Amino acid sequence: MDQITVAALTALAGGVGGDAGRQAWQALTALVRRPFRRGSADDTRAEVPPGISSGEPEIAELESDPADPLRAQALATALGVRAALDEEFRASLEEWWQAARSGAGDEVHNSISGGTQHGPVIQGRDFSHLTFNMPENRDR
Numbered sequence: 001m002d003q004i005t006v007a008a009l010t011a012l013a014g015g016v017g018g019d020a021g022r023q024a025w026q027a028l029t030a031l032v033r034r035p036f037r038r039g040s041a042d043d044t045r046a047e048v049p050p051g052i053s054s055g056e057p058e059i060a061e062l063e064s065d066p067a068d069p070l071r072a073q074a075l076a077t078a079l080g081v082r083a084a085l086d087e088e089f090r091a092s093l094e095e096w097w098q099a100a101r102s103g104a105g106d107e108v109h110n111s112i113s114g115g116t117q118h119g120p121v122i123q124g125r126d127f128s129h130l131t132f133n134m135p136e137n138r139d140r
Helices: 004-011 018-032 057-063 069-085 087-104
Strands: none
Touching: 004 018, 004 057, 004 069, 004 087, 018 057, 018 087, 057 069, 069 087
């Protein structure tokens, strides 16, 4: 399984990605809240082993401060440990991660055509909190 990145977790917890990002975060939260199992998917519900986190406290901590990379790292670690101990969780987490990455990676096609652009042109995706201070063009 590809490691879930701290950057992805902070972005999703912070609401980046609009509706798709919120849905991915809600799906991860629901996944973490599923009962812990040890070994194969056929095992019955098991208690979380001592010293091992289900991931729920880390989800809550990151939700309270989405920009904190240490909280995101704690969640990534908890997810990795739980995935190593719970086969069903690992499979579901892998499925979630693939869907989250593909949803966050929606293609963006930028194009500029016709005319002359007076001022900066920015192309990209998911911009927020931008301010442009441009001198007034007196030649127009």
